[in-house]
Amino acid sequence: HEQGRLDDAVREYQAALRINPDDAILHLGLALAYKQQGRLDDAVREYQEALRINPDIATVHYGLGEAYRQQGRVDDAIREYQAEVRINPKHDMAHNNLGFLYAEMGQLADAVQECQTALRISPENAYAHDSLGYAYWKQGRIDDAIREYQVALRIAPNYGEAHFHLSVAHQQQNRLDDAITEAETALQSGYEPAREFLAKLTMFQSKVVNW
Numbered sequence: 001h002e003q004g005r006l007d008d009a010v011r012e013y014q015a016a017l018r019i020n021p022d023d024a025i026l027h028l029g030l031a032l033a034y035k036q037q038g039r040l041d042d043a044v045r046e047y048q049e050a051l052r053i054n055p056d057i058a059t060v061h062y063g064l065g066e067a068y069r070q071q072g073r074v075d076d077a078i079r080e081y082q083a084e085v086r087i088n089p090k091h092d093m094a095h096n097n098l099g100f101l102y103a104e105m106g107q108l109a110d111a112v113q114e115c116q117t118a119l120r121i122s123p124e125n126a127y128a129h130d131s132l133g134y135a136y137w138k139q140g141r142i143d144d145a146i147r148e149y150q151v152a153l154r155i156a157p158n159y160g161e162a163h164f165h166l167s168v169a170h171q172q173q174n175r176l177d178d179a180i181t182e183a184e185t186a187l188q189s190g191y192e193p194a195r196e197f198l199a200k201l202t203m204f205q206s207k208v209v210n211w
Contacts, residue, residue, distance in 0.1 A: 010037070031047045035066070081101075102135075130161060153166070164194045
């Protein structure tokens with residue numbers, strides 16, 4: 001049903017663009033439909049076309065950054081998120097995603113700054129609390145990381161990635177039962193990368209018990 005609706009949307013945007021090929025909003029709509037279909041190369045092409053027509057249109061740089069991130073093109077994603085916050089400084093998710101990618105790359109001071117900016121814009125942004133926690137964790141500030149993960153989960157209790165990050169932090173503090181509980185919850189929330197970590201935790205726990 002969802003796929004059929006997306007196919008219809010793609011056809012409608014394509015038909016409209018045959019009439020109005022220089023309508024940036026139509027290219028943006030087609031890009032979003034392609035992205036939802038998982039057609040990332042097609043989405044990137046349409047985002048780029050929208051930007052060629054109107055380089056300062058809000059949210060397009062963010063959408064292109066998201067597509068690049070999903071393709072693993074981290075440097076390109078960062079460039080687009082940076083462009084988005086220049087045009088739209090209040091875009092909390094662009095700041096958040098910059099922060100998370102900076103943390104992944106080890107640019108930890110920049111990561112913290114971007115996440116804090118996101119939270120000044122939107123204090124209840126669970127993603128930004130999780131990203132800030134991740135940046136703190138990479139800095140070795142485990143207690144600060146745990147505090148941010150817990151805030152994220154108070155806002156969004158089913159946020160699987162935050163449960164997983166909290167599990168890793170608990171494990172580092174040798175709180176094995178808490179780590180297992182959080183990893184199980186992450187998996188129940190649909191965060192599949194927690195599965196392998198949970199298996200390692202339970203194997204380690206059985207060795208400790210048997211010892």
